[in-house]
Amino acid sequence: MAQQAALRLVGFFLPLLLGWPGGAPALGASTPNTTPEKCRLTGTWVNDLGSKMVISEVDNGGQFTGSYLTAVSSVENAVIRESPLQGIQHHPSRRAQPTFGLTVHWDFSESVTVFAGQCFVNEKGEETLETMWLLRSEEKTHADDWKATRVGRNVFLRIK
Numbered sequence: 001m002a003q004q005a006a007l008r009l010v011g012f013f014l015p016l017l018l019g020w021p022g023g024a025p026a027l028g029a030s031t032p033n034t035t036p037e038k039c040r041l042t043g044t045w046v047n048d049l050g051s052k053m054v055i056s057e058v059d060n061g062g063q064f065t066g067s068y069l070t071a072v073s074s075v076e077n078a079v080i081r082e083s084p085l086q087g088i089q090h091h092p093s094r095r096a097q098p099t100f101g102l103t104v105h106w107d108f109s110e111s112v113t114v115f116a117g118q119c120f121v122n123e124k125g126e127e128t129l130e131t132m133w134l135l136r137s138e139e140k141t142h143a144d145d146w147k148a149t150r151v152g153r154n155v156f157l158r159i160k
């Protein structure tokens with residue numbers, strides 16, 4: 001009994017002393033190399049506003065489609081709906097950190113947003129999309145055109 005308790009104590013404290021915060025690694029286990037060498041657009045992304053973007057497979061010409069669920073809207077009382085997007089990236093097979101452009105056609109407003117960006121593998125080995133966007137709203141008159149365009153920056157992290 002006392003021997004078993006002593007063994008349990010050693011099993012608890014030894015990994016901590018050796019700097020294994022999650023406990024001792026299982027025998028034969030190795031740390032998987034999850035650091036991607038190449039940044040891929042395909043997948044599910046979330047940005048700094050909490051918006052979610054899903055990008056389909058990129059075809060050989062660099063074109064892709066997807067969907068965008070924005071967390072915010074410039075339209076008062078908008079009933080936000082998932083909206084389609086279309087995009088194109090540069091040299092899908094040649095570049096490790098490709099540039100891309102995409103357009104979201106909002107299904108619940110008369111606006112469109114264009115994003116221009118680059119897919120990077122950041123310092124932590126995570127894929128991240130650095131983007132700038134232009135949101136074009138519909139104005140009633142030509143004279144109101146001056147206030148039709150907003151500009152901003154979004155950073156997306158892969159969640160799937």
Ligand code: BTN
Nearest residue numbers: 051070073074075106109111113
């Ligand atoms: C609209 O307001 O008419 C449509 C929604 C716009 C949402 C914008 S697009 C740029 C910014 N990034 C987001 O994720 N959402 C906002």
